[in-house]
Amino acid sequence: MNGRIPTESSPERRLAALLRTRLLIYFDAHRVPHPNTPDYADITQEIELHVRREILEGQIDCLRHLAEDVPSIAPWLRAQQQKLAAEVTPIVAEIVRRAKLPPPGRD
Numbered sequence: 001m002n003g004r005i006p007t008e009s010s011p012e013r014r015l016a017a018l019l020r021t022r023l024l025i026y027f028d029a030h031r032v033p034h035p036n037t038p039d040y041a042d043i044t045q046e047i048e049l050h051v052r053r054e055i056l057e058g059q060i061d062c063l064r065h066l067a068e069d070v071p072s073i074a075p076w077l078r079a080q081q082q083k084l085a086a087e088v089t090p091i092v093a094e095i096v097r098r099a100k101l102p103p104p105g106r107d
Helices: 011-029 040-069 071-099
Strands: none
Touching: 011 040, 040 071
C-alpha cells in the first residue's frame, strides 16, 4: 500500500485507496495490464453514499441492541433510531437513482 490510506480525510477515501491498491496487486499477480480507471477518486465517488449508509445502519443497530439491554432509556434510543433512519432514506433513494442507466442512445 502507498502510505496515503491512514491519512485520508474520510472513511470513503481510505476505503477507496485500499480498494484501488488491492486491485493493482491483483492485476500484478495475474499479469493483467493496469487500467487507468477507476482511479481512487472515481472509487471514492462511487462508494461514498454506500459507506455513509452502512455507518448509519451500524449506528441504528447499536442503538437497537442498547435499547434491549437498557430498557429504562429505550424510548429515547428508539427516537434516536428513527432520526438516523430518516437520514438513511434519502441516501438509499440517491443510491437507487444513481444506479439507473441512461436510456439507450444517450451518453
